[in-house]
Amino acid sequence: MAFINYVIHILNLTGIFGILTISLNLSVGFTGLLNLGHVGFFGIGAYTTALLALNGVPLILSLLIGSVVSFISGIILGLPTLRLKSDYLALATLGFSFILSSLAKNWIGLTRGALGLPGIPRLIHDNTLFLWIVFGILIVVYLLVFLITRSRFGKVCEAIRDDELAAKILGKNTFLHKILILGISAFFAGLAGGLFASYLSFVDPSIFGLGDLILIFSALIIGGLASVKGSFLGIIILMTIPEPLRFIGFPIYLIGPAREIIFGIILLLILIHKPRGIFGRADIS
């Protein structure tokens, strides 16, 4: 019984989505930007890495370029949209994800459209070694994000979340802070996307779908906004709880829906018990 292989697979996905959730916390939790474009950055990283790697660029370099392209697209998205407030920003960034999804489906010459890109090279063939790499990167990202949030720069971001006007009055360039944090957050999301594409060896436009956006937002909220360890714990909960549910002997025609329902109930119970999430320190206004 190679049960451990299955666990390693789940941990690999958890690690990759952990990087994605922690990076989302930078923009949403710490800076208060209701950024629904995060799967867009994830997808940009995935597609850029995949396309470069499939055209012979070394994978590590592709991953880096993917992250940088994602960073740049974060800045580009930020320039026109960061003047918007909360829910308007949410709509604009969500539109960004939809546009990218459309691009991936329609720019057939580049992305092969809905057929997706199969045969993306693996960073390393063995899943166990892949896990070490993913967790190595996760720890580095965790520490970097932790340092950013503890820095002067991070404190200003938190001030922007709590009261942007006050931060402005104190002479802080809030726009610059917001755009940089969105870029950094996009950089890590792009890195996660590249790892994801390389791990699955396949990417298609479903990567821009709402499913994963809801997943990482739930992880963020369950774990608590503005807490790095919260995001980490949140994604562990979201990725691992559905798995034991596979072993419950539901009648076969209920397997799919019943698992989803129980999963939803567990999340609800956690939120009733801890409305701000497990380690939450802030609310989204």
Add this chain to the structure above:
Amino acid sequence: MKKILLSVLVILVLLTSCSGVSNNTIKIGAMLPLTGDASQYGTEFQRVAEIAAQEINDAGGINGKKLEIIYEDSKCNPKDGATAAQKLINVDDVKVILGGACSGETLGASPIAEQNKVIILSPSASSPDITNAGDFIFRTNPSDAFAGKVAAEKAASMGFKKASIIHENTDYAQGLKRVFEQVFKESGGEVVSVESYSSEESDFRTQLAKIKAANPDVVYLVPQSPIKGGLLVRQLKEAGVKSQLVMDAIMLRGILKDLGSQLEGVIGVEPKFDEKGPIAAPMLSKYKAKYGEVTFGFYDSATYDAVYLIAEALQKYGENAEKIRDYFYSIKGRPGAIGEITFDKNGDLLMKFSVEEVKNGQLVVLE
């Protein structure tokens, strides 16, 4: 609060203990979209698979052991497809997996199955990419490549030189479009315009105006659903396009009643499949009696055949995936619900296609 959590836990434990493990079964896996947009396919295939498994077990099972299918929800996306495959292969230790229904989930699971030497047999993944997905990857439905090829060859043989294509932006439609384009060009024709639309759109006038301007001899329509097919034909006529129309005959059949005379002369291509065939008919009527309306007769038949093929292989070769693979490659002209089953060297199902034309509101077989 603690009481609630505790009671949830107790219920979960109780439910878990219900699933007994018996040594007298042979387990196979199934990954299907059981929730989400594509669950309509997944649930229907699941029911068909259960009907087949029931029949096999009633007839004595596999060498005296009962066939048990373990289902995982692969949600029509590569990530959940990969996870479902990992779970079925590493936890349940299955050697054969039925599914997925969508091409994306199948392509996500393929590298894992290939690496672990586990067979994947999909009843409905039709992307041309599955052809090269691996040695252990099979399907009991034809690749989109075949239908596109037949349509292009027909158009070329009718003497048409200039073709336009309009297709929906889905993996299925795009696969057909690619092959049509390639084969039509190889046959000496020219593709003068290619237009596409997203699944949410229902007004195609912009695209159709471009097609009219390109003035093709023949227009190849690739909608994902009959409804869109009907809209396309109607708007093409309204735009004044008089070219020969070619499309999927399964779609045509869905709109024949509503559009009637407007479809006169349209050419349809579909795999040769007879719902009233000796194996398909009893299965479909069994389904109707138990669950009501059948939506995907063709793919249901493919699912039914897949379960029977798996059972047959397990009976002959036990749980030896390499031998099962070799056996599948050797299958030629085996009768099944979808017709004669023959796998080619890539694990694709070879099917005969029929070319039909709408005459007096009826589909008439040309060849």
